[in-house]
Amino acid sequence: MKQVYFTAGPAEMYPTFEKHLQDAVAQQLGSISHRSQKFRDIYRFTVEQLRTLMNIHESHAILFTGSASEIWERVVLNCVEHESFHLVNGSFSKKFFEYAVSLKKYAHKQEKLFGEGFDYAEVEVPEYAEVICVTHNETSSGVQMREPDIHKLKRSNSKKIIAVDMVSSAPYPDLDFSVVDTAFFSVQKAFGLPAGLGVWIVNERCLAKAEKLQKHEDLTIGGHNTLPMLWKNFKNFETPATPNVIGIYLLGKIAEDLNNIGVDTVRKQTEEKYKLLNKFVETSQNFTPSVVEERHRSRTVIVANTKLPSGEVIAEIKKSNMIVGSGYGPYKDTQIRIANFPAVSLEQVETLIQVLKKIDD
Incomplete structure (x- = not known):
């Protein structure tokens, strides 16, 4: 049984997953080129469905990676020159912090016990932190940071970039993307799909920071899936390297199903x-x-x-x-x-x- x-x-796989997977196989999507018009149409459709579902502004690009964990590294490399700030109250928010440390950034953290949450009023952001890293839904401890608290945190620190980990809650949270600079999730949780696809929602402010850092002689923004390269390809609904084409197709179809609801x-x-x-x-x-x-x-x-x-x-x-x-x-x-x-x-x-x-x- x-x-x-x-x-x-x-x-749990989303109830329509099997049908959409059969359609993907019937269309031989595992064999198409990521430079083909068919792929561009798939990418465009998925972006349109996600924009509708999550109220993502046109100012934000929607990019694809191998996992959400990869995006931790992308955010730190592309958006942090010196200092990041992390709200830590579980294993995954702690890993985001540890990624920043491993990448030789001066990473600050405000930490709570496992199972305790943050309210806006108690958060103290260091003066020189460039990026505020928050976790909307901490998968390990079952703690959420409410959307109004996230929005207030950004509005009171308007010159800083705010990055929201919504890995195990998207598309549930009602984030205001006129406020949130970047957010990200993976598909094997609330979208009910197999693992292997990360989704990075990112605005032009983050892109400008990455382009600035890219010119710095003593810094690297990485050699794979840099934000400027991802963004350049996104303009044509393409990716720098061969992506998880079937995963992108399935995400678009599940997002469409959720939009129909x-x-x-x-x-x-x-x-x-x-x-x-x-x-x-x-x-x-x-x-x-x-x-x-x-x-x-x-x-x-x-x-x-x-x-x-x-x-x-x-x-x-x-x-x-x-x-x-x-x-x-x-x-x-x-x-x-x-x-x-x-x-x-x-x-x-x-x-x-x-x-x-x-x-x-």
Whole structure:
């Protein structure tokens, strides 16, 4: 019997994925040239669908990489001359910071305990930091930074670039791209696709910074997928090197499916499922929310502490053909993570809660 994946990525495939994949194979998209008109049409279509879905302004390019992790490096190399600033409250926001350190930048961080979130008023941005790196949704800890807080942070630091990691939440967050300079995600989470494609949304301010750094004798902005090269190719809906053509095609088709539903409906459905899961965890005997403050709890990755060993909980749930994730890193045995992505229906969430209730008895 088919299993339902409530894992945080790779995650449950979007219901229309198989049909779109069959169409891609039938069209032999794995064999076409990335310099062909057919590919340009695919790239253009995907960009149009993402602009509609996520309200991305024409001022921002939409670029493709091999992964979202790659984009951490691209942001640091192309947008930071000396100093970056990172809000760290989980394993992935910490890795973004560590990438900057490894690239020999003077990286500042404001760090909170695992499971704690940031509000705008408590953030202290260093005077000389060029880029503020924030994580909208920390996949490891289940913490979100609310969109209004991100927008206020940028508006009060208007001369700095703000970069938003929305890897495990896009397209749920309603980011204002007249404020946000750059954001990025990967497709194997809330878009319900196989891994292997990163999406980098970036504005002309970031491009200007990269072009300035490129002229610097003592700096490098990298040798592969530099922002100026990606942008130059984007103008013609092309890529510098052979990309994941099928992945780009599938992303465009899934984005179209979500547009047909409507992003407001997608968000309402996400919130409805979150409320059910959150209510269960809050009232459970064997589970408690890992994120204490409700306003900081992720709507797309629910993390719960478990009194029982997480391995036992996961094994029991699996008997009902459902897969949930373990806690991340040191929390592997004491937490479970439940992805609340568009690919999972309200009915499937309700079924999962019934299984969890049986474990709770």
